[in-house]
Amino acid sequence: MSETTHDGGVAVDAAPSPDEGLTAARLAARHGLTVSGARPSLTDYVRQLWGRRHFILAFSQAKLTAQYSQAKLGQLWQVATPLLNAAVYYFIFGVILRASRGMTPETYIPFLVTGVFVFTFTQSSVMAGVRAISGNLGLVRALHFPRASLPVSFALQQLQQLLFSMIVLFVVAIGFGSYPGLSWLLIVPVLALQFLFNTGLALIVARMGAKTPDLAQLMPFLLRTWMYASGVMFSISGMLAGRPEWFIRLMQVNPAAVYMDLMRFALIDGYGASHLPPHVWAVALFWAVVVFAGGFVYFWKAEERYGRG
Structure with missing residues (x-):
């Protein structure tokens, strides 16, 4: 900064010395001031969340x-959409391609419906997550809150939607001869592990989508490929x-296949342990813990960059 002297000359202020900057930093720390938008520690971040x-x-x-x-049927589409998908898949894969090989219709239909509902849970969570930041920039820029609240909230939304749809899934299972038993109690840990995953x-995709919004256009193709490789229809x-x-074994430890198979094992009487890979519960726990912990840290590391630029 400069100013005009009494004799008409220009005097240039000296740049702040390092000592002045250090003093300002000490004063800020003493009075609890922090850098605006700075990323908190991981512990503080969890506490804020x-x-x-x-x-x-x-x-x-x-x-x-x-x-x-905006739809006339309202919340009924939560159930109708996966059921219609299951009907299409049954016609294509069950009737035309005979992908039900080795299973009776009494087993294959609940097998297929369960796979569609469970995979839709993961699919919808990913699609909502990829737009969690980029689709809510107004909220991100206007308010101060831990940004992880958004993808976590969207994943929780999909869990609530699945729980609503589970009523229909139970009806389908009972309608084809799989009645409630002790194995149905396994539904709770399966859903808990899948929700973490x-x-x-x-x-993960929320951070990626915040930097590259076009990822939302690519994601449906990636998810469709994942679905066909996960045994939803066979x-x-x-x-x-x-x-x-x-x-x-490599195909069976695919996390989407693991959670689908565990849900089928819990619900369907004709779907026994022989269809499950070895140590399936350990694999399910591994995917849930590793992906959740890794995804949380990965998202937190970019906390101060969301909504900027």
């Missing part, structure tokens, strides 16, 4: 209510019979 738990729940419920507010994925062990054992 927990403090926003009521907002996360309320936001997810509001988004769920508004999702089909889905939330981790939502956090049994992996039955379809790949005769292939090398290591290849079958």
